[in-house]
Amino acid sequence: LNQERLKEFEPVFYPRSIAVVGVSRKVKRGGTAFLEGFLKAGFKGKLYAVSPAGGEVLGLKIYPNLRSIPEPVDYALLSIPRSAILDTIDDCAAKGVKAAHLFTAGFSETGDEEARDLEREMVRRARMGGVRLIGPNCIGVYSPRNLMPYGPMEHLLREAGSVAFVSQSGGQGENILIEGMRRGLKVGKGVSFGNGADLDSPDFLEYLAVDPETEVIGAYLEGVKDGRRLFRALREAARAKPVVMWKGGRTGAGARTATSHTGSLAGSDIIWDTLLKQTGAAKAESFEELFDTLLAFQNLPRLNHSDIALIGGLFDGAGGWSVAASDTCVAQGLSVPPFSDETRRQLEAIIPPVGTILRNPIDTGGAFIRVPLSDMEIPRRLFEVIVAELDTNIVLLIEPVGMARGYIASMEVLHALNELVIDFHRRKPFVIVSPPGLAEAERMDVERRFADAGLPVYPTVERAAKAMANVARYWKFRDEIEESDEGTGAA
């Protein structure tokens, strides 16, 4: 079964040849922009341009229609007038195209009855002809291992990783890629599927659940046609790997907008909440929470509880964070347990207990102000004690670069401290909070360095805490189902 699914989606994410239908020698938008994107990205398979106008575009011959292409076509990208859609779908079927992506909009999302009928007829013909449809009204597939950019946006193509996204909105998929470039989320597969007339969220989830290249799944949905199928697909996926879902159109205003956006009937918020709880998928309530949680899943190992160690201030002036950060973490469902007496004794041997907080959170009260570069011994000993604390399994470090600048000897010292953190991250995962401040260029350097080293960085404690709590909850769910599976003798 799994092999069948993988095979079914091979033409979607790994087509060997792509035909772009609806190019133009004059207009750079639409199909032409997509074609240019494939070329610039260096797509390794065959590329064909199609338009009744004929001629040549971007160095490629333009075929008058799909049937006139001499070789096989796995994947067709359709950017054509609605009036041509049925004939073109028939062409796809005749040509043996396996997957057709419809960039074209103006179907069920318009609310127009005729447009809805056209969408239905198109799906009927595609299914009869063995063509799977992506869309209509969407950006389509992102498959960096196959050098397929996200729509015409080849500037967003990056090294592939283990995260996959399924997004009804093209813009939200784009947001994930953009934010990923800044913060080190490595996407290996993505799809924006718009109206989801044929291939819908459950299809993509079922595939990604068994896809060996995917370890974490993020989903943005505005609605669904078959709730039971989505439920089953989500449950199956969440039992296999972390799934984070953000549901748009949860409120009256949002639902009204979702209908105009992707023709979705949004469904009630309560139903969605229940759905997610029962499937074990993590729930995000905003783009930020979706992204932040994906980043945490990508960068953190499997957690066996939600106790964290919290370093509120390495530098003077950062201590005010400790109280607030404890509150925020606990409010989100994490635990910040007091350190053992042994740990506290060890910490007090390194840093004096006056003007500091050493109970968890830790606030060094400025112990690292003007530390010389040569003397990383005190911070090293401090981190040594903290990572050895058995009762915690993540270290949350608040590092306000914009403030630290005024306090520490130099940016070199900060960088040296950060390299220490990166070293210790191998023994116990660190999560970094780096709030914007007075030194944004420097802060972005720091963020980049941490991201490259696989440490998740968040702009606020709240966002870090939400992400960590989602991860901890998910692994607790997995512990529970695995225990119960063992109990019943299931594998």
Place this chain on the structure above:
Amino acid sequence: LNQERLKEFEPVFYPRSIAVVGVSRKVKRGGTAFLEGFLKAGFKGKLYAVSPAGGEVLGLKIYPNLRSIPEPVDYALLSIPRSAILDTIDDCAAKGVKAAHLFTAGFSETGDEEARDLEREMVRRARMGGVRLIGPNCIGVYSPRNLMPYGPMEHLLREAGSVAFVSQSGGQGENILIEGMRRGLKVGKGVSFGNGADLDSPDFLEYLAVDPETEVIGAYLEGVKDGRRLFRALREAARAKPVVMWKGGRTGAGARTATSHTGSLAGSDIIWDTLLKQTGAAKAESFEELFDTLLAFQNLPRLNHSDIALIGGLFDGAGGWSVAASDTCVAQGLSVPPFSDETRRQLEAIIPPVGTILRNPIDTGGAFIRVPLSDMEIPRRLFEVIVAELDTNIVLLIEPVGMARGYIASMEVLHALNELVIDFHRRKPFVIVSPPGLAEAERMDVERRFADAGLPVYPTVERAAKAMANVARYWKFRDEIEESDEGTGAA
């Protein structure tokens, strides 16, 4: 009564002379750093340096003690060993010092019984001698109109505005100033009061409630000694002007940390919630919400309802925000009502209804892609219709610069569009959401321009929505109490 309070706090925020007790010719930290801060900030009153060591520091003669200063001293900054504190307070009293700020730590926050007794005795002597104490264990006063920097941080001194803060934590006060520099929050007065042994949060709130220079008050508290007094002070302040309060130490872990930080007994979260609800003060649950709400109060007029217009996408690729943004706004308690038929007809005359959303939210579906600089007519007409919509009183505009860059003709076009927005902001307030993206330097320029023009900018829709909702709720409370005051014949 009001005049008395204003007079009482004049030596705190407008001292004409300051003595820094505990300077050193060798060590640049502590009192010397404060003194240098006053000098660099250009404090216009008289400055005196005090230390038993004598000599000279930073070009000033060092007096051996307060009594030996020949002229009057309004304000004394004490950075001295704990052992010298009682004698120095006696000196303050003898010298006629009106306000003493104790930077010195090591009192009730240590949990030590002896240190707590010392704090109590110090307060007793100060009160007998007519000296008001700020602290101990705090950064103290920020009073930019009097060129008094926040502690030694003269680099944070900026043009004074109408916002005041009261913070038990020095670091959180610093965070407000730093974030304020970036985002255009203009602080006119601030105080970090640490343990609040004498002057406590109710004192500062009572003062700021009647201070004509203060229009908005932000408070960060970790605990309070006299709950009834705080309740009365908050109620009085919130009846006079917006008050936003963030309470640290709400959870077990936070409360434990608060005790180590400022010796506070944090009190139960439920009591605090009730307190805030009854007083009408807005409640913040994080630093970000505190700051974001202060910024909204500073930049938005009095609101008479919570209906907003939402522009989800001026540029292509930004449309995915519309659904999510509607949800987020509604979830936070705002309303995004559908536009009137008349408004929609007018919008449809400007932008085609295909591929766009014109119901509220508005998604232009890329209508402004490649608009030439010379043609700001379409956006102008669009904004014209939106600000004329009677049912909404704020326009929330999502402007993803990092994404827009790929879509619009040039940054000049974006800047021209933004200048239009700034123009229309005079007729109906705009709130901007500018998520981080691929062009951070450009985005910061845009943010700066909006901030200078008095438009509040937020990094996420959620944060903008929380801030707007807090503002709307507050003015609803004011409407209600003013109606009820009218009903009972009160002024």
